[in-house]
Amino acid sequence: METVVIIGGGLAGHRAATTVAELCPEQRTVLIHSESGKPYDRPPLSKDFLLGAKRPTLKGSELYGDRIVFRDGTKATLIDPLRRIVHTDIGEPEHYDKLLIATGSRARRFENFNVDPAQVHYLRTESDALRLRAALAPGRRLAVVGGGFIGLEVSSVARRLGCQTTVIELAPRLLPRSASLSLSEWVATRHASEGGELRLNCANLRMSNNSKGEVILTWDGGAAVADMLLIAIGIGPNAEIAADAGIDTADGIVVNARCETSVPGIYAAGEVTNYPVPALGRRLRSESWTVAGDQALVAAQVMCGLDAQYQDLPWFWSDQCGVTLQSFGLPALATRLYRIGDIASERWLEIGTDDHGRFVSAVGVNPGRDMTQLRRDAKAGKPISPDIMSRAEEIDPSEIYLATG
């Protein structure tokens, strides 16, 4: 009997474990997971969970203990690729025939600041979210460091809970890494209309407590006062265990479309990977639920001897301020932009192409079926549908310069 070992019980590890257990019931499937308890879903942690929703479970959890050996509360510490063994901090090492690394990411830490740790929050795990939820009481002042999706989602929820929010962003606009200029501006206007304070261009941020125990934030040209901090300045891949085993890493674990790493018998999937996207002519590391789940499915199929490939364009959504934002592809690659819908409304979509008219991105607010169609066509390698293009208006190139600059 062959053994498939999976390290990491986030969405990718869970999806791979349950798929292998279904596709190859004759194999022994082992999931080593450093957190305690069954895998859960992360997106609700910055949304409904903060409002009191219950633990977001993942489908298929009933297979644990039955068809999947589930070693939760156990950290994989070392991979020995020659002997095909994974060492763990607790219990016996695991021998593998095939190994999947799905160790995901961790929240980036802010260095060199002096604030009472009880007032400082990060958001990656269920326990982070429980701690944050307990702290979001009416009237409290929350400063969010980082104007990315997670920071903005939390500030939106915090206001619903009666908190005052200030988002502090280093870049000249919100969502600097993943949105077009129009989407950044739309989001800024929306948060401001809900009473959220936004501070952009906050270089040289310093944070400390004053004698009253308040958090004082200062940056070049500005200052703010808060009762608590959420630091949401991005994530970094948990790729060290792969690098230590001699597996190629470069901003994540380098995989091919079959999720194979540079070491035979070892695969990787989810947020920890750096994977090829031929349609964009580059490799990416994506922070997206859909990428993590779909790529893990491919990894499981390949480990079970099936022919599968993952090389989709990244897509993700974000729920905040009562709307759903979506981003597909890479907005920074667009040299021509086309828009459907009124940018002042709650329903619009902006499509980006390169100079040859090839699709590279789509972002929007509640973009509905057009986004679904664009995703379907991109997956099938088809050009943008004439129906969509006939309804789209080209946007002034100066907006493109700003969006990609």
Ligand SMILES: Cc1cc2nc3c(=O)[nH]c(=O)nc-3n(C[C@H](O)[C@H](O)[C@H](O)COP(=O)(O)OP(=O)(O)OC[C@H]3O[C@@H](n4cnc5c(N)ncnc54)[C@H](O)[C@@H]3O)c2cc1C
């Ligand atoms: C608060 C929040 C909100 C989000 N919202 C959205 C959203 O709205 N839309 C969207 O598209 N995406 C969203 N995402 C991103 C999405 O949830 C992630 O892309 C996805 O969960 C990644 O799954 P993963 O399994 O690759 O990694 P992870 O979820 O990071 O799971 C990896 C697991 O491996 C464990 N692990 C790490 N090292 C070891 C080791 N050595 N041994 C054993 N276990 C180990 C980790 O503890 C972790 O549990 C959100 C993420 C967060 C944190």
